[in-house]
Amino acid sequence: MDDSTLKNRRRFLESVSVGGAMLLAGCTDQLSLGESDLSNSQNGSQEGTTEATGDAAVIAALDREAIQKEQAAIQKDVQNGDMNRTEARTKMVELQEKYVTQAIDSLTGTLQETDGVTVGKTYQSLAAVTVEGDAGAILSVLDSDNVNALVSVADVEAQVKRQQTQA
Template sequence: MDDSTLQNRRRFLEGVSVGGGILLAGCSGQFGGDAQENVQGDAGQSGSNGVAAVASVDQQAMRKEQAAIRQKVQSGEMNQTEAQQEMASLQTKYVSDAVDSLTGTLEETDGVTVGKTYDSFGVVTVEGEAGAILGLLESDDVRAFVSISDVEEQVAKRNQQANSTSSGQ
């Protein structure tokens, strides 16, 4: 095997394990969003079969802006509540930008169809030819692939938690 094939295989396996672990742990929910998941796309698309692409968020740029917010808190320019709101807004912006970029890449890829978009998870479902989908691993817009059933499970858990929280008040 040549180096690019090995690199793509490693990236895929790393993405599945890391991305799937993040998604299963619910850590990608840190990006905020409404309690009820905002889902866009064709409601008739596949259920639990298939793959979802996790958008690649510009972590370095986001951390730089988060550091600036922390500096404002330390200097007294901003209180904790304002900082938390600003951080949530910042994360939402970066994830939204990443999903938009990923969606654009998917739409430009022959043999691939864009499915549902799970905004707060930074995930877009993908259908199409296996080779075309795997070719997306070369894109900087794709961080990982995870199972659609994993995404749907996390959406259901989040909605259940939101419903139990709102009914418990």
């Protein structure tokens, strides 16, 4: 297999694994974000040339192995009677917040180092950051280990609205 096939395969497996971790953490509503690609691109004109520019949202890649390890430890504590279910839920929420914060920090650093990409709004609850800039530059961030998916801003905003109506 060539490098691009291996990279695409790795991205697919990562997203499946992250989905499993999110299921374990009780975050299934976030999984619908990966259903679409960069669809909010638009054409702009600069100095007589036409370049594709747009905005998108980037979903941060979480350290799924570390999350699963800590979740297993929490589940073991519940089974051993060292922790009740309420405490376990609280620990799981804290665990998710910790790893999402770390992932967003890493992602934001990567995005800020990418020429042609401007970091926008952060959606902590979705582990997402909006970006603007040259379409090629935005797509180039997919090569980063800090990126799980690239989705449209509309998908992120729709998910936020769903969360707000459920709260």
